[in-house]
Amino acid sequence: MTQYPRELARALHLCSVHTKMYGTDIQLKPIPDEPRPGYLDPRRLEMTVKAKRQRESAPPPCPPTLEEMRAEMGFPGWNMNTVAIWTAYEEHVWNGNLVRIWVYYPRKPEGKTGRPGLVYLHGGGWIGGSPYDLEGSCRLIAERADCVVFNIDYSLAPEKPWPNGFQDCWTALCHIYKTAEKYGADPAKLAIGGDSAGGNLAAACCLKDRDEGTHMLRYAALMYPALTFAGTGIRDYRWSIEDYDICEEQRDLIDPGISIARPVDGDPERIMGVVGNMYLPEGADPRHPYISPMFAKDFKGLCKTLIVTAEFDGLRIQDELYAKMLRADGVETRVLRYKGMFHGFFEELGLVPQAEDLCQEIADDLRAL
Numbered sequence: 001m002t003q004y005p006r007e008l009a010r011a012l013h014l015c016s017v018h019t020k021m022y023g024t025d026i027q028l029k030p031i032p033d034e035p036r037p038g039y040l041d042p043r044r045l046e047m048t049v050k051a052k053r054q055r056e057s058a059p060p061p062c063p064p065t066l067e068e069m070r071a072e073m074g075f076p077g078w079n080m081n082t083v084a085i086w087t088a089y090e091e092h093v094w095n096g097n098l099v100r101i102w103v104y105y106p107r108k109p110e111g112k113t114g115r116p117g118l119v120y121l122h123g124g125g126w127i128g129g130s131p132y133d134l135e136g137s138c139r140l141i142a143e144r145a146d147c148v149v150f151n152i153d154y155s156l157a158p159e160k161p162w163p164n165g166f167q168d169c170w171t172a173l174c175h176i177y178k179t180a181e182k183y184g185a186d187p188a189k190l191a192i193g194g195d196s197a198g199g200n201l202a203a204a205c206c207l208k209d210r211d212e213g214t215h216m217l218r219y220a221a222l223m224y225p226a227l228t229f230a231g232t233g234i235r236d237y238r239w240s241i242e243d244y245d246i247c248e249e250q251r252d253l254i255d256p257g258i259s260i261a262r263p264v265d266g267d268p269e270r271i272m273g274v275v276g277n278m279y280l281p282e283g284a285d286p287r288h289p290y291i292s293p294m295f296a297k298d299f300k301g302l303c304k305t306l307i308v309t310a311e312f313d314g315l316r317i318q319d320e321l322y323a324k325m326l327r328a329d330g331v332e333t334r335v336l337r338y339k340g341m342f343h344g345f346f347e348e349l350g351l352v353p354q355a356e357d358l359c360q361e362i363a364d365d366l367r368a369l
Helices: 006-014 042-057 066-072 131-145 164-183 197-211 248-258 273-279 316-328 353-368
Strands: 017-021 024-029 085-094 097-106 115-121 148-153 185-195 219-223 304-312 333-342
Touching (some): 024 316, 085 131, 085 164, 131 353, 148 164, 164 197, 197 219, 248 304, 316 333, 333 353
Parallel strands (some): 024 333
Antiparallel strands (some): 017 024, 097 148
């Protein structure tokens, strides 16, 4: 069941329109039923208007507490599975941190082996979010790719600042590579994925996998990842609102949605604001490649990569430049830009057709492994 006609998702999956950003190819995913440029998807528009009305009816906001910030994060999508999905659960203590892993796989005859495996890292600005936010998407990918998905609950800042969360994810990846066959997954078909902060951690794990010579990963799906904590020092990178085509009719609704990576108080060096201050301890180098993957010395030898962006996302500029950087070093890279979407749309499974289509795109890539 969805809140949109299913033919919209089918039409979206058949779209093949291309454009250029930083001189590199971007595959566009147009809104199926809104051809005008610079407009929100009608379903996203309805949700945005509703949220704006709720904010306007509430008392003036004070600086939110950490608990309030966490409570605002996440948008659990619907269950769209059409077959039974088995769920397993593991708990581990690594480096003094409790790390939980949810495992999803389609119900099949006992002894089923050789499936691809996807290690998934949720978003939430390194300070919030949970595996539950993307559980619907992870379960749907498990069904459509006939794969095993490992949904990781890693440590969060500020209680556990960097490098805790990153170390948790890396250790979980190594553990899954060694034990994948327990769940019928083939370690030679292992992939990693993540959205937003999870995309950052996934990109960093790809770099470490290359740097350590472990070569566990065959594929990475990075959904609107945060790729730099520093707004300067990256060749060709500049953030400008002029790079966004926004219709005047909806500008007051769209402009706030492009706040991520917008320079704070006009300072191009301050782009991650409050969450960056909580995630990075004093003395941490924001240009460390496992913090800001865009600062890696090079990208040679990385696994095949899918980079997903949203049209109205402040991270879109850095993400599409990252694709160019990967391609320049010979990394097989595909870029999808979903028009009419904000940051975080992958969580809205069942509410917008773009989330379902993205599950199918990832599933297709995993099947190809």
